[in-house]
Amino acid sequence: MNNTFSDNNQIGLVSTFPELVNTNFQGAMNAICWHRDWDGDFKEIVSKLQLKDNVTEVFTEDLLALPLSEKGIRAREIILNDLQLLTDFGAQPSLNLLKSYERDEELDFISTDVYSYHVDRSPVSTDTFLCTYHGTASEFLPNDQVEQKTLIPEIREKLKELHDGPEAEFEAFLKEYFFDLHYQPKPNAEPISMGSGHLWRLAVDHPSQKVLPCVHRAPVENDGEYRLLLIC
Structure with a gap:
């Protein structure tokens, strides 16, 4: 399931935070990884934090x-440093202890929901940052290995039935309810795990972005194991 980061032209590898935030996305590259090997015990931190909800924000x-x-x-120290670096950069990082996200079963x-392959959208120039410190890691797919769900004929027809309005308003309907952000893996697609402890920057869908947004998802959690995730 996991491709080697260095063998993938979708991934830019860097070794410092300044490189992470200053390297430009280009061509097929829409995910940049500050690849790190830490010796900290993140599992110990998870074992001593208290889960209050399925997703609990953890503060300094x-x-x-x-x-x-x-x-x-x-x-x-690693987590606090990441939070400080991102805050100083102007981002608003959130550290979450999570058992599971809410499922969309409507x-x-x-x-x-976030377990579906999706892209993030923003009206302003920004990126998504995330790092899994403990638990199953987030994963993404190359853009040529996915198909937008709203373009799959059988799904599109059902969405048109759900819309039940003028054809001219259909695309706006898809955006309003975020249907157009979600993607279906093609047969033989090979998901890439983001691994543990690495800080990632992912391209999002916004007007000034020059590359395709990164298609990613939250993984299904392991039974009885909490995830510790930084995201912004």
Whole structure:
């Protein structure tokens, strides 16, 4: 399932935060990875945090209150540094302890939750940053290995029935309910795991973006295992 990062022209590999935020997306490259090998114990942090909801935001004071081993302290320093770097950059990072995301089960022919392959959209020039510190990692697909769900004939016909309005307003309807952001893997598609501890920057769909947005999704969680995820 996991392709090698260095063998994929969709991925740009960098070794510092300044490189992560200053490297331009170009051509097929719409995902940039600050590839890191950490020796911190993120599992220890997860084991000592308290899950209040299926998705619980973790704040700096929560991390600082944890009694930790030397490797746990190292892991905490890594997380706090990432949060500070992104905040100083002007982003608004959120650290989440999560059991599971809410599922979209309203329609049986199309899903619009984060477990579905999707792209992020923004009206302004921005990017998505994320890092899985513990648990199953997020994953993405090359753009030539997916098909927009709203272009699949049987799905499109059902969406037209759901719309039940003027044809001229159909595309606006698809955008309003985010149907157009979701993608179906083609046969033999090969998902790429983002791995653990690496900080990623993904291209999003916005007017000034010169590359295709990165198609990604949240993974199905392992039973009994929480994820610790930074995202903004």
